[in-house]
Amino acid sequence: MISPRPTTIIDAPRLKKHLGLDLTLASETFQYTGSFKFRAAHNVARNVSNDHIICASSGNFGQAIAYASALFKKKCTVVMPQNAPKIKVDAVREYGAEVDLVDVTKKSRLDRLAELAAKLPDAYVASPYDDPLVIDGNATLFDELLGLGLEFDYIVAPIGGGGLVSGLVQGAQRAGKKTGIIAAEPLLSNDFADSIRAGKLVGDPDESTTIADGARMMKLGANNWKILEHGIGGVVEVSEEQIAEGVKLLFLLANLKSEPTGALSIGALLAEPDRFKGKRTCCVISGANADPALYARLIA
Numbered sequence: 001m002i003s004p005r006p007t008t009i010i011d012a013p014r015l016k017k018h019l020g021l022d023l024t025l026a027s028e029t030f031q032y033t034g035s036f037k038f039r040a041a042h043n044v045a046r047n048v049s050n051d052h053i054i055c056a057s058s059g060n061f062g063q064a065i066a067y068a069s070a071l072f073k074k075k076c077t078v079v080m081p082q083n084a085p086k087i088k089v090d091a092v093r094e095y096g097a098e099v100d101l102v103d104v105t106k107k108s109r110l111d112r113l114a115e116l117a118a119k120l121p122d123a124y125v126a127s128p129y130d131d132p133l134v135i136d137g138n139a140t141l142f143d144e145l146l147g148l149g150l151e152f153d154y155i156v157a158p159i160g161g162g163g164l165v166s167g168l169v170q171g172a173q174r175a176g177k178k179t180g181i182i183a184a185e186p187l188l189s190n191d192f193a194d195s196i197r198a199g200k201l202v203g204d205p206d207e208s209t210t211i212a213d214g215a216r217m218m219k220l221g222a223n224n225w226k227i228l229e230h231g232i233g234g235v236v237e238v239s240e241e242q243i244a245e246g247v248k249l250l251f252l253l254a255n256l257k258s259e260p261t262g263a264l265s266i267g268a269l270l271a272e273p274d275r276f277k278g279k280r281t282c283c284v285i286s287g288a289n290a291d292p293a294l295y296a297r298l299i300a
Contacts (some may be wrong), residue, residue, distance in 0.1 A: 002071055004137075005031050005037045007144055012254035019269055021276050024152070024228035027146060027256060027285040033095070035214075035262070035287030036141065036164055037064035037128065043137030045072045050124035055079070057111035058213050059088025060261075061128035066097035077123075079112045080147050085213060104163050104206075108218070129161030132220025138167025139174065145282065146175055154233065154276060157284035158264035159183035159192050160215035162224030164286060169231040180233030182275075184268035186210040187237040192228075196235055197291050201225045211294065212243055214261030214287065236275070238267035247271055248297045250285065259290035260298070 005278060010025040021159070028036035041064035046054065052075040055065055062078035069076035076097035080089055081104045092099050102112040117125050142166075155172075159165045168181045187190050189208035195201050203219030210216060220228070239248075246263030250256045258266075265283035269276055290298075 002032065004042055004140065007031075009025040009143060009148065009150070010162065010171040010254060010256065010280035012256075015249060015253040018249065018253055019273070021269060021273070022278070022280050023269075024282045025254060025256070025285055026141070026282050028141070029256065029258060029285055029288035031059070033063040033067050033091070034223070034289045036138065037061045037066065037142055037287070038068065040128070040134035040137035040163060041065040041068040042071075044126050044131065044133045045069050045074060045215055045271055047133055048124045050122060051075060052077070052120060052123040053126050054120060054123045055112065055126040055128060056113040057128050058216055059084050059092070060214055062092040063095060063289070064087060065126055066092050066095035075115065078114065079109050082181060085289070085294070088185065088289055088290055091289070127161070127221060129163030130223050132223060134163050135167045135170055135223065135227070138164050139171035141284070142168045142171025142175070146177070150282070151177070151280070152282045153279040154180045154182050154234075155282045155284065156182040156184055156265040156268050157213060158212070158261050158286050159235070160189070160217045160261070161187045162192065162220045162228060164284070165232065166224040166227040169227050170268060172193065173231065181231070181266065182233050183228070183235040184264035185235055186212045186215050186243065186264065189215050189217065190237050191218065193237050195220060195225065196232070210243070211240055212261040212264055214259070215264065225247055234275070237274050238264055238271050242267035242270045244298050247295070250300045251299045256285065257288045257290065257295070258285050259287050259295070262286045275298050
């Protein structure tokens with residue numbers, strides 16, 4: 001049976017020199033389905049007894065749960081926004097899942113998912129982030145880094161719903177490590193940063209238009225907030241220009257393809273370089289499922 005691939009550790013000397021930082025890349029771009037989401041999806045599909053799994057996703061979790069469901073011979077339906085990158089919609093279908101497209105200007109993905117759940121009471125509703133099985137699956141990334149003997153002052157990772165970052169925090173806590181887990185969040189979709197400032201979970205009124213489509217979340221997951229409220233090492237808000245520059249730097253100086261969401265961690269270094277000076281820093285490059293036309297514009 002297929003299991004998640006080990007992360008790819010990259011030492012990128014040109015990128016390190018350009019940024020002036022002690023930097024290591026942990027790339028999930030070579031993971032099955034092209035992002036870290038397969039870790040979580042595999043853990044969900046392996047552990048639930050339901051024959052049908054349904055979820056809402058902007059694309060990466062949809063691809064991952066579609067493939068994982070096929071591996072465990074389960075039916076899968078994925079609710080996706082109409083403006084999701086075509087490459088992600090096509091991939092979800094190719095992995096064998098049914099795609100339910102929704103106009104998010106009229107109805108949210110979660111509202112449509114609730115409608116489906118009411119019609120399919122025997123299906124398992126899988127959150128891409130707000131699910132203990134998802135969080136535990138993502139925690140395996142920290143376990144791997146530790147198993148390789150790699151210890152860092154900071155691990156920087158993108159945040160949308162909070163599944164990856166809360167998994168890393170959970171992994172660090174489980175191992176008794178004081179590694180600072182830093183969340184990199186788009187400034188245009190900064191509900192987590194707003195929540196940290198408010199001291200309570202708050203959300204945005206609608207989905208943002210950030211180019212980091214994997215982080216277009218209106219609100220962090222409740223399970224994720226319980227872990228991150230006191231466990232997060234910090235959050236860095238990243239502008240659209242810094243996200244785009246992160247994509248370009250990874251291409252030019254690390255020979256690595258990344259989608260905009262995956263480059264958020266590099267964008268965080270650009271946004272707050274002084275925070276990381278003199279620190280052993282690992283940037284998680286979370287995925288590579290970029291829309292070809294957008295990617296071409298970003299690296300040009």
